[in-house]
Amino acid sequence: MGQTKTIESDLKELELNALLEVTEAINNNLSEESLYKIYHFTLLANLKVKKLALFVQSESEWNCKVFFGVDQALISSIPVDSFEDEVKVKSLRDAECHDFDHIIPVLHKSKLLALVFVGDIAETVEGFTNNSATTFLEALTNIILVAIENKKLARQQLEQEAFKKELEIAKQVQNYLFPKNLPATDQFEVAAFYQPHHNVGGDYYDYIPIDEDQFLLCIADVSGKGVPAALMMSNFQASLHTLVRQTNDLTTIVSELNHQIKFSGNGEIFITFFVAIYSKSQQTLRYVNCGHNPPLLQVNFKEDIELTKGTTVLGMFEPLPFVEMGVIENLAEFYLFCYTDGLNEAINPDEEEFGEDRILEGIKSVQNSRPNELNQAMMDAVNNFRKGQEYRDDVTILSAKFKS
Structure with missing residues (x-):
């Protein structure tokens, strides 16, 4: 015992x-x-x-x-x-x-x-x-x-807090990318709509006045989302503004942007990009479409055309295999509607996409309206079409109306 x-x-x-x-x-x-x-x-x-x-x-x-x-x-x-x-x-x-x-x-x-x-x-x-x-x-x-x-x-809590802080920084970075003021006069008006799929998206749009005669409009969509996409788009925006101060030759601008994306993205990040420069005195629109959804141009408020000429997605090849600049002359007045693929790829409960045809119908249904009214009408149309289905990507719209 x-x-x-x-x-x-x-x-x-x-x-x-x-x-x-x-x-x-x-x-x-x-x-x-x-x-x-x-x-x-x-x-x-x-x-x-x-x-x-x-x-x-x-x-x-x-x-x-x-x-x-x-x-x-x-x-x-x-x-x-x-x-x-x-x-x-x-x-x-x-x-x-x-x-x-x-x-x-x-x-x-x-x-x-x-x-x-x-x-x-x-x-x-x-x-x-x-x-x-x-x-x-x-x-x-x-x-x-x-x-x-x-x-x-x-x-996990520390990681979530760090991730939350990163997202907040990326969101602030992205907000700095967009122009603070867009023109809104009787002759020339630009309006934009932006809705990220998550807290931080990979879309970008811009309006850059070059001189009293010319201005630049563009829209872009970077592959990927979150902090890396926001940082890449921040570099892209800074490079674009620097290049526009040096030249207004779109072929040079696009080629240089492609080189920088290929170098900084290590061939893993790609950007679709549409850029156009309009000259009031020459009544000419020059543009390059880099693999982006073709914007719709209403020439002199009559004929609707898609702006498809350009090159491939930026960041994929160095140098670019080809660059074709589109030129629209005798353009005294116009309506320009640009968008990212979050709009046309929005789906309804039957998995049917909103598509380019409905976008064209939406533009025609509000002819002669102001750009912000067009943007709102387009979002109303796609939201009615979705019937509550979630968007699959960021949605960005850039509309411009110019009257002589």
């Missing part, structure tokens, strides 16, 4: 020491890997556990984090999934689970965190069983895993 009490006292002391070691490690904010190592050492060296395999569930998969006393091949053969419903310590002596004696489910707030397979925890000595050992092992594993779980949650 005295011997049993001595064994119990020794075991309690070992357990207390193990708890102190683990608690100190947690308080010192050691890494997940270090906590598993301390768990391994404590059970093997201090508590004399001979065989153990700790399986932790992560994203619906079971991963063995600690094992000793058994071969790797044995670990791979354990049918862990078949024990997912266990809520109490269970004997494995009647089960085909090799040399393990017990399975210990480790739960926290009714959530199964881990399964511990153990063998030879403590020898039965004159009325003393290994029940207390399994109970302590369950408690120790719970402490370790809850600490690791809390570290993961804290890390």
Whole structure:
């Protein structure tokens, strides 16, 4: 009887020491890997556990984090999934689970965190069983895993906060890209509509006055979304403004932009781009379409044409395989409607796309209206068409009306 009490006292002391070691490690904010190592050492060296395999569930998969006393091949053969419903310590002596004696489910707030397979925890000595050992092992594993779980949650929270801050910065960067003021006179009016698919999109539009006679209009869509897209578009906008101050030759501008995108994007980021320069004195519109949805031009408020001439998507080839500049002459008055593919690719519940034909119908239905009225009418049309279906991409519209 005295011997049993001595064994119990020794075991309690070992357990207390193990708890102190683990608690100190947690308080010192050691890494997940270090906590598993301390768990391994404590059970093997201090508590004399001979065989153990700790399986932790992560994203619906079971991963063995600690094992000793058994071969790797044995670990791979354990049918862990078949024990997912266990809520109490269970004997494995009647089960085909090799040399393990017990399975210990480790739960926290009714959530199964881990399964511990153990063998030879403590020898039965004159009325003393290994029940207390399994109970302590369950408690120790719970402490370790809850600490690791809390570290993961804290890390996820920090990552989410960092991501949120990145998005906020990207959103601010993107807001700086768009022109603060667009012309709105009886002779010339420009209006834009922008709706990102998520917090930060990859679309861009601009109006750049060149001199008293000429102005530039453009619209673009970068592949990808979020912070990388916003940063790439920021570089693109800065490069465009710099080039426009140096030249108004569209072929040169497009070629230089393509070179910079190919270089800075490492051939992995592409931009569709439409750019046009109008000369009031010459009544001429010059444009280049770089793989973008063809804008619609209403020539002298009569004939509707698509502006398709240009080149391929920017950033894909260096140099560009070809560049063809389109020229529209005798253009005393016009309506220009530009958009990104979030508009025409919007779908209804039947998976049918809004399409270019409905865009053309929308333009014709509000002829002689102001650009902002046209934009609103187009968005009303696509929203009625969608019937609540989500947009699949950013939606950007740029409309311009010029009267002589």
